[in-house]
Amino acid sequence: MPAEIETPKKRRLVVARRVPAAVAERAARDYDALIADHDLDVEEAIAAVIAHRADAILIGHKVGLTAAHMWRLPDHLKIIANPSAGFDHMDVAACKARGIVVTNAPDGLTECTADLAVLLILAACRRAGPNAEVMRTGWRRSFGMPDNLGKRVSGSILGIAGMGRIGRAVARRARGFGMTIHYTDIARLPAEVEEGAEFHASLAEMLPNVDILSLHMPGGNGTVMTAEMFALMRPGSVFVNAARGSLVDEDALIAALSSGHLSGAGLDVYRNEPDFDLRLRDMPNIFLTPHTASATVETRDRMGFDALDNIDAVLAGRPALNPI
Known part of the structure; x- marks a missing residue:
């Protein structure tokens, strides 16, 4: 009888967070995959990698790997894949020193995050929160001209503070509203990329010159946004943040909104999530969304697929597509 051909064993993967169905299906098809039914924390993730003898892990923001965790990661783990652009929840340098490739997914979130930033700008400027509340309570009183x-x-x-992929996408949309664009970044962009936007060498230099500030x-x-920085903004200006809540002193933001120095704000991110400061909820001149910039079917699928593409490459001996 001819010798039986042995089927190559699939590489082992831990998906340490809940992912869209299409992403889970691909992971299960292509890997010996342990797919979590909830977002694992760092202890659960390390235990799963060890128990499953995983070659790769797709992580979420709850897996905050620090230098202290490195010695506990097994030698068979080759790659840690983030399905998002951000990676400030983990010690990347310590992971790389341990010989583990770390990747992110910087491209998939750009368009939907820019869409959400523009939504926040419009909602904050046009009092979408208070107006929606008027309608929810039945609207029985007419408004006069003032x-x-x-x-x-x-x-x-x-x-625009931060003229990277998302900042430039916001600028493109804003031009459709006839807005003039100013920006600051670590370096000036080439003229063809600026598209007429005015560069400022620092955030402090830019703030007195703009009506609306959007962080990216x-x-x-x-x-970054302290009481001193909010004070530099024009009276009656608007603040928008769809980047990271850690960038903002929320006490200072609340003070600027309470005093009327800022006329409004639109936020998608907070210093403590999901347990955000409820004083923000109770302010009449603010519009809030629950860290939902990437929350479309197309973008969340793309994020997961980008992470799996990086895992595919590294475990096949090729360079990562999006190494950090």
Whole structure:
């Protein structure tokens, strides 16, 4: 009888967070996959990697790997794949020193995050929160000409802090509203990428020149928007954050909104999630969403697929597509 051909064993993967059905199906098809039914924390994730003898792990923000965890990661783990752009929840340098490839997914979130940032701009300027509340409570009182006034978006000057992929996508959308674009970043962009936007060498230099500020900076570098920075903004200006909650001193933001120095704000991210500061909820001049910038079917699928593409490459002996 001819010798039986042995089927190659699938590489082992831990999916340490809940993922869309299409992502889970691909992981189960292509790998010997342990797919979590909840978002694992760091202890659960390490235990799963060891028990499953995993070659790779797809993690979530709850898996906050620090240098202290490195010695507990087994030698058979080759790659840690983040399905999002951010990676400030983990010690990347310590992982790399341990010989483990770390990747992210910087491209898939761009368009939907930019869409959400524009939604926040419009909602904060046009008092979407208070107006929605008026309708929810039955609206039985007419508004006169001086009542319930918002801030005009078209023709405003938009300041973008962080002119990377998402910042540039927001700028493209804002130009459709006739907005003038100012920006700040670690370096000036080439003229063809700026598309007429005005560069400022620092955030402090830019703030007095804009009507609306939208943050698109990475986290992990401390608080950027302090009381001093809010004070530099124009009276009656609007603040928007769809980047990272850690960038903002929320006490200072609340003070600026309470005093009227800021006319409004739109937030998708907070210092403590999901247990955000409820004082923000109770402010009449703020519009809030629950960290939902990437929450579309298309984007969440893309995020998961990008993470799996990186895992495919590394476990096949090829360079990662999105190494950190």
